[in-house]
Amino acid sequence: MGKIIAACLLLAAQTYSVPPAVLAGIYQVEGGQVGQEVGPNDNGSYDLGPMQINTIWLPELAGHWGVSETTARKWVRDDPCTNVGVAAWILKTHMDETNNLSQAIAHYHSKTPYYGSSYKKKVVASMNRHGLVRMADGR
Secondary structure, three states: OOHHHHHHHHHHHHHHOOOHHHHHHHHHHHOOOOOOEEOOOOOOOOEEOOOOEEHHHHHHHHHHHOOOHHHHHHHHHHOHHHHHHHHHHHHHHHHHHHOOHHHHHHHHHOOOHHHHHHHHHHHHHHHHHOOOOOOOOOO
16 A cells, blocks of 8 residues: 555544544455546446545535536546545445444445445455454454
8 A cells, every 4th residue: 555545544534433444445455546447337337546436426526525527536536535535435424324334344335235245355354364453363
């Protein structure tokens, strides 16, 4: 993880009161890059930047920021701290909706149980692999 992304991640985690280890796990699973636009997905959307923020969020973000969707897209895709901040905001939104961090991680990817559950397992496995969490048995 680059120094800029790490700094953005810590700031976003503090700003939105989400666990930095979870954001790091999401980053590791998503594997995106600043300026990257991946897609189209099956629904015609694209995934933007390091945290692969889905373009379905752009109308809400543009409205919140008071900018066009084109500007919001550029900010999310091209600015690392904006991208990670949006990821933390999305995670926090799901945490508030579910009152369950595990479910929030799944919902970050998809509210469809099959896809969300699979994604959550990848994030937790990545966190374990990188020493970001300890197993219940103390490993």
